[in-house]
Amino acid sequence: MKAVVYNGPRSVSVQDVPDPKIERPTDALVKITTTNICGSDLHMYEGRTDFEKGRVFGHENLGEVVEIGNAVDRIKVGDMVCLPFNVSCGFCRNCEKGLTAFCLTTNPDPKMAGAAYGFADMGPYQGGQAQYLRVPYADFNCLRLPEDAREKQDEYVMISDIFPTGWHATQLAGVQAGDTVVIYGSGPVGLMAAYSATLKDASKIMIVDFHPDRLKLAESIGAIPIDFSKEDPVERVLELTNGRGADRGCECVGYQAHDPQGHEHPNMTMNNLVRSVKFAGGIGVVGVYVPNDPGAPDPQNKQGEILFDWGLLWFKGQSIGTGQCNVKDYNRHLRDLIHLGKAKPAFIVSHRLPLEQAPDAYKHFDARDNGWTKVVLKPAA
Ligand SMILES: [Zn+2]
Numbered sequence: 001m002k003a004v005v006y007n008g009p010r011s012v013s014v015q016d017v018p019d020p021k022i023e024r025p026t027d028a029l030v031k032i033t034t035t036n037i038c039g040s041d042l043h044m045y046e047g048r049t050d051f052e053k054g055r056v057f058g059h060e061n062l063g064e065v066v067e068i069g070n071a072v073d074r075i076k077v078g079d080m081v082c083l084p085f086n087v088s089c090g091f092c093r094n095c096e097k098g099l100t101a102f103c104l105t106t107n108p109d110p111k112m113a114g115a116a117y118g119f120a121d122m123g124p125y126q127g128g129q130a131q132y133l134r135v136p137y138a139d140f141n142c143l144r145l146p147e148d149a150r151e152k153q154d155e156y157v158m159i160s161d162i163f164p165t166g167w168h169a170t171q172l173a174g175v176q177a178g179d180t181v182v183i184y185g186s187g188p189v190g191l192m193a194a195y196s197a198t199l200k201d202a203s204k205i206m207i208v209d210f211h212p213d214r215l216k217l218a219e220s221i222g223a224i225p226i227d228f229s230k231e232d233p234v235e236r237v238l239e240l241t242n243g244r245g246a247d248r249g250c251e252c253v254g255y256q257a258h259d260p261q262g263h264e265h266p267n268m269t270m271n272n273l274v275r276s277v278k279f280a281g282g283i284g285v286v287g288v289y290v291p292n293d294p295g296a297p298d299p300q301n302k303q304g305e306i307l308f309d310w311g312l313l314w315f316k317g318q319s320i321g322t323g324q325c326n327v328k329d330y331n332r333h334l335r336d337l338i339h340l341g342k343a344k345p346a347f348i349v350s351h352r353l354p355l356e357q358a359p360d361a362y363k364h365f366d367a368r369d370n371g372w373t374k375v376v377l378k379p380a381a
């Protein structure tokens with residue numbers, strides 16, 4: 001089959017790789033019809049993780065079940081399914097509690113919890129930027145989609161990662177109806193956090209970035225854009241909240257945070273959040289931070305350490321929630337919102353392309369070229 005293979009920093013190609021097959025009786029094989037390029041793919045694409053050359057990218061996947069193992073009970077051939085990016089077992093101590101991002105059995109590294117398709121340090125699973133994908137524990141990991149699955153694929157595929165991840169940011173921050181919310185990062189996840197805050201009836205949503213195309217999309221769903229290449233974002237948030245700071249804040253940027261000139265400051269977003277959020281407010285951090293960043297410019301950052309304003313955080317009595325999203329905790333609800341027409345997360349999609357154009361799409365998305373807000377690939381086209 002054809003798949004998007006990582007060749008080394010800033011190089012991917014569409015190559016022939018062996019077809020996946022049923023390896024365990026609990027597996028299913030899914031023919032991928034829609035798969036996204038994600039901002040987290042870019043950390044790996046840029047060589048800023050230890051992702052192995054020759055592996056296949058892709059953790060935001062949707063398609064049709066074409067084969068099932070003998071022990072698969074609920075999922076049938078022909079079902080249209082969306083796959084949470086987390087590969088989880090459903091029976092470990094963490095999965096039982098709904099913490100599927102921290103599954104204790106699917107990652108073979110005993111020092112790690114949690115696994116994902118085509119992701120650095122998250123187990124050996126191949127990605128779905130390919131014609132077919134092997135899905136372990138298929139009964140648990142496949143979210144079955146309703147009869148409008150095919151025509152609404154670009155909406156439903158967002159519940160593999162970015163829609164629940166944005167939602168998770170607002171959950172971790174504690175967003176409730178009426179809250180004021182500041183979101184740092186207007187990339188796909190930041191936009192989904194803003195969208196989730198609108199679905200939760202936040203009273204005022206402010207979003208900080210410097211890419212005009214992304215800020216414009218945020219404005220289109222009712223968020224107040226703050227361009228930090230033109231103004232101090234903390235001052236602006238304080239001004240918009242009567243000097244108090246936002247009730248809740250979301251971090252949707254991650255460790256490669258950089259200023260408009262392109263210089264990286266991995267502590268920039270976190271410190272700005274502490275200053276932008278009110279005393280006793282909540283902060284949700286879903287932007288990716290890594291324990292090892294060999295490509296970092298600074299020796300501390302290489303070990304995942306950042307200079308963080310702990311004193312101000314403590315003094316303000318803020319709470320912080322962090323980590324990858326437990327997609328299964330939210331995906332049925334979000335699917336139903338899409339099915340009933342109450343949520344349309346595909347508003348962020350800028351490009352729908354065949355798999356062959358993935359290398360070019362990676363280049364544009366990585367360069368944050370104007371208008372490349374979200375790419376969906378169509379391997380079956
Ligand atoms: Zn993703």
Ligand SMILES: [Zn+2]
Nearest residue numbers: 089092095103
């Ligand atoms: Zn588990």
